Amino acid sequence: MNLNYLKKDVDITELSNFKTKAFTKLYFEIRSRQDIDKIYEIALYAKKEKLKILFIWWGTNLLFAFDIYDWIVIKNCLQWWTYDKNTKILESQTSEKISDIAKKLEYDYGQDLWHRFIGLPWSIGWAVFGNAWCFGLETEGNFKEAEVLDMYTWKIEVMDKEKVKFSYRNSIFKETNKYFIINVKFDLNEKNEKYSSDVDNIDFRENKQPKWNSGGSFFKNPAKELSAGKAIEDVWLKWYRHNDTFFSEKHANFLINSKENWNWQDLIYLIDLAKTKVKHKFGVELESEVRIIYNT
Ligand SMILES: Cc1cc2nc3c(=O)[nH]c(=O)nc-3n(C[C@H](O)[C@H](O)[C@H](O)COP(=O)(O)OP(=O)(O)OC[C@H]3O[C@@H](n4cnc5c(N)ncnc54)[C@H](O)[C@@H]3O)c2cc1C
Incomplete structure (x- = not known):
């Protein structure tokens, strides 16, 4: 098997929003539809060598807790999208940024159904994977179907809403990690929201959320009546600093790394401290x- 397209010993610090210093032993970027065929080849190799594979879009939901990743990192760079004004069907490859799409839909097509997604980081792929949520609007609402590669059967299939089984910040993709999502489609004919909101989301993103390196809300809310932010505040960890890492003073559930190339151990220390307290x-x-x- 000739896998000389796999790059060796690549610095992947910039591939996670936390910007912890990190390398991977093997690295591949998907840049064309043909590259998707290579996933199968890479997976065969990974199986033989007992290596794990990590897929990345923009890395805002990932914290690298290692110095060197012994396995294979595959970054999906496929970007292309189209919107049909007549049918109101949006189709996109999964590395496109959902915020850019929402902005263009509004400014170029007068379609403001996704206004609340303006400013939401990051890929439209993850928005499906994690059923992204912004002030009552969920990706699930207008989702039509996804074209995916099933990593068990190695078949490409189209999955509709029923098969994707969305729930709060979840989907079958996140639940099983067995699909590589290639393409997603949305039907933007009808407003489908959990509740309506006139919050100024652009101002919210600009001024009320911390701007440092973070993954957004770090913990899930532990209970309906207790948000993670409130819990962290109540154990006096809001803006508690450990070297260059801290829980933000603007939003206690935002774990921040204020220095690029910083070590991951400080972040893990704070995570464990918050959990214990x-x-x-x-x-x-x-x-x-x-x-x-982790590298395990
Ligand atoms: C400042 C900030 C604010 C945020 N606010 C919100 C908010 O209001 N609402 C909300 O819902 N979320 C919010 N988030 C979370 C945010 O939506 C996610 O961090 C983001 O969408 C992840 O996208 P990504 O492209 O960086 O994914 P990545 O972090 O690159 O990947 C996420 C996961 O997808 C997997 N993956 C990568 N590629 C593929 C593929 N092709 N097929 C299948 N799986 C794959 C990865 O292995 C990983 O597990 C916020 C985040 C930040 C940083």
Whole structure:
């Protein structure tokens, strides 16, 4: 098997929003439809060598908790989208940024159904994967179908809403991690929201959210009546600093790394500290929303 397209010993610090210093032993970028065929080849190799594969879009939901990743990182760079004004069907490759699409839909096509997604980081792929949520608007609402590669059967299939099984910040993709999402389609004919909101989301993103390197809300809310931010505040960890890492003073559930190329151990220290203190005070487990990648 000739896998000379795999790059060796690549610096992937910039591929996670936390910007912790990190390398991977093997790296591949998907830049064309043909490159998707290579996933099968890479997966065969990975199976033989007992290597794991990590897929990345823009890395805002990933924290690299390693110095060197011994396995294979595959970054999906496929970007192209189209919107049909007559049918109101939007089709996109999954690395496109959902915020850019929402902006263009509004300015170029007068389609403002996704106004609340302006400013939402990052890929439209993840918005489906994690059923992204902004002030009552969820990706699920207008989702039509996804073209995916099933990593068990190696077949490409089209999955509709029923098969995707969306729930709060979740889908079958996130639940099973067995699909590579290639393309997504939305039907933007009808407003489908959980509740309506006239919040100024652009101002919210600009002025009310911390701007540092973070993964957005770090923990899931542990209970309906207890948000993760409130729990962290109540155990006095809001703006608690550990070297150059801290929980933001603007939003306690935003874990921040204020220095590029910083080590991941400081972030893990703060995560564990918050978990221990919240468990002690409230008797609940904090579970991370951000996916922490270890080298194990
Ligand atoms: C400042 C900030 C504010 C945020 N606010 C919100 C908010 O209001 N509402 C909300 O819902 N979310 C919010 N988030 C979370 C945000 O939506 C996600 O971090 C983001 O969408 C992840 O996109 P990404 O392209 O960076 O995905 P990545 O982090 O690159 O990947 C995420 C996951 O997808 C997997 N993956 C990558 N490629 C593929 C593929 N082709 N097929 C299948 N799986 C794949 C990865 O392995 C990983 O597990 C916020 C995040 C930040 C940083």
